[in-house]
Amino acid sequence: xxxLIQTTVLAALMPGGVWAAEWKDLFNGKDFTGWxxxxxxxxxxxxxxxxxxxxxxxxxxxxxxxxxxxxxxxxEYDFKVDERLNSGVQFRSQEFEKVTEIKHGKQVIKVPAKRxxxxxxxxxxxxKRNRHWSxxxxxxxxxxxxxxxxxxxxxxxxxxxxxxxxxxxxxNRVRIEAKGGSxxxxxxxxxxADLVDDRVASGFIGLQVHGIGNNKEIEGAQVRWKNIRIQExxxxxxxxxxxxxxxxxxxxxxxxxxxxxxxxxxxSPDFPKAGWIxxxxxxxxxxxxxxxxxxxxxxxxxxxxxxxxxxxxFKITPGANSGIKFYVDPELNKGEGSSIGIxxxxxxxxxxxxxxxxxxxxxxxxxxxxxIPAPKDKIVHPPxxxxxxxxxxxxxxxxxxxxxxxxxxxxxxTDEWRKKVVxxxxxxxxxxxxxxxxxILLQDHGNRVSFRNIKIREL
Numbered sequence: 001x002x003x004l005i006q007t008t009v010l011a012a013l014m015p016g017g018v019w020a021a022e023w024k025d026l027f028n029g030k031d032f033t034g035w036x037x038x039x040x041x042x043x044x045x046x047x048x049x050x051x052x053x054x055x056x057x058x059x060x061x062x063x064x065x066x067x068x069x070x071x072x073x074x075x076e077y078d079f080k081v082d083e084r085l086n087s088g089v090q091f092r093s094q095e096f097e098k099v100t101e102i103k104h105g106k107q108v109i110k111v112p113a114k115r116x117x118x119x120x121x122x123x124x125x126x127x128k129r130n131r132h133w134s135x136x137x138x139x140x141x142x143x144x145x146x147x148x149x150x151x152x153x154x155x156x157x158x159x160x161x162x163x164x165x166x167x168x169x170x171x172n173r174v175r176i177e178a179k180g181g182s183x184x185x186x187x188x189x190x191x192x193a194d195l196v197d198d199r200v201a202s203g204f205i206g207l208q209v210h211g212i213g214n215n216k217e218i219e220g221a222q223v224r225w226k227n228i229r230i231q232e233x234x235x236x237x238x239x240x241x242x243x244x245x246x247x248x249x250x251x252x253x254x255x256x257x258x259x260x261x262x263x264x265x266x267x268s269p270d271f272p273k274a275g276w277i278x279x280x281x282x283x284x285x286x287x288x289x290x291x292x293x294x295x296x297x298x299x300x301x302x303x304x305x306x307x308x309x310x311x312x313x314f315k316i317t318p319g320a321n322s323g324i325k326f327y328v329d330p331e332l333n334k335g336e337g338s339s340i341g342i343x344x345x346x347x348x349x350x351x352x353x354x355x356x357x358x359x360x361x362x363x364x365x366x367x368x369x370x371x372i373p374a375p376k377d378k379i380v381h382p383p384x385x386x387x388x389x390x391x392x393x394x395x396x397x398x399x400x401x402x403x404x405x406x407x408x409x410x411x412x413x414t415d416e417w418r419k420k421v422v423x424x425x426x427x428x429x430x431x432x433x434x435x436x437x438x439x440i441l442l443q444d445h446g447n448r449v450s451f452r453n454i455k456i457r458e459l
Contacts, residue, residue, distance in 0.1 A: 057212060071178075073176075080223070087124075134162055142199075161190070162187070288446045292446065298325075307395065309459060311390050319383075323343040378402055
């Protein structure tokens with residue numbers, strides 16, 4: 001009874017004894033909505049409300065991954081595994097489009113293109129080696145074992161405990177607590193890993209089926225997961241930060257989460273005195289009735305940017321309209337309306353009439369506004385939940401991603417680009433979208449929209 005009470009309290013409280021947010025199911029028990037398979041070609045199916053991963057020969061490690069990233073959280077799930085099969089659950093994990101070198105201290109880690117890497121809570125009964133390291137923490141495709149390993153944990157003691165706690169041929173319950181650099185894991189209610197590591201601050205969650213090479217003896221071995229749920233740990237301390245890995249990779253905060261430093265009005269050298277609210281680590285434009293830049297007005301970065309990679313999380317309210325613009329020249333439009341620049345459209349497609357205007361949906365969320373539509377099957381989180389905008393602009397080639405998935409690609413300054421401009425509302429602005437550098441803008445469209453975790457990397 002004592003352990004049951006302790007577990008219940010742990011589930012309700014976040015570190016420090018503060019009540020956490022409500023639990024949310026990560027898996028709907030029916031299909032893989034909100035998930036995308038990465039890496040190898042292991043087979044993932046849904047059976048009786050469970051995710052079932054089946055091993056396939058001659059394919060690398062496979063991962064069924066959430067479509068969005070998570071920073072600080074408590075994650076819980078049940079798993080049942082064929083003990084011949086290694087597996088695990090990725091968290092704060094990433095995948096790069098190209099070969100990338102990660103610097104961590106004196107170590108340089110070379111991550112191949114399209115290789116899932118990051119923290120993994122292991123599923124590792126391993127009866128042949130008698131290791132029993134389930135709920136240990138391994139860094140996939142990077143530094144290897146962290147606990148037991150580089151970040152503590154005595155291997156023999158960890159094995160002895162694992163052997164006692166793990167339920168063979170049965171369901172096991174795992175809990176992961178990730179808050180800042182602190183990572184703790186629990187297996188069937190018992191503490192397992194307890195480490196401090198700040199290499200990665202956020203990333204996706206993934207269910208791994210380990211590659212088995214050409215071992216036909218374990219072809220078809222399965223691992224199952226169910227009851228996958230998450231509690232995000234909110235508050236400004238969980239956001240608007242840069243990890244050591246991001247710093248090494250050239251990222252910096254474009255907004256510090258606390259002040260208006262680095263930003264100003266698009267039509268004045270000062271930050272707006274009203275209308276934009278800085279609270280709880282969020283930068284929010286207030287509701288004023290839907291007018292375009294008619295109240296507080298747009299805000300832009302003080303600095304200009306040329307080639308860059310930009311990430312920003314945004315949360316809309318029902319029926320909201322907004323946008324993130326770049327290559328903005330605030331001198332182009334001194335009259336009414338928003339400043340002129342290329343726009344990553346932010347919109348409630350289901351409720352705002354702009355979704356039906358323009359051409360072929362080119363004013364919907366994730367679109368290059370009024371020029372190129374985002375696909376209809378894009379991944380969008382509903383009003384009240386956070387979405388991630390990602391813009392990569394290099395040598396006039398631009399890519400938009402919404403919640404980790406590409407929505408549009410285009411090249412500025414080409415004949416095709418100019419034809420699209422002539423056929424849009426921007427035809428009145430000579431050379432639209434062809435500036436070599438410009439400001440980045442957050443739009444006031446008269447609806448309440450919040451931003452956080454605004455980061456940039458100059459390329």
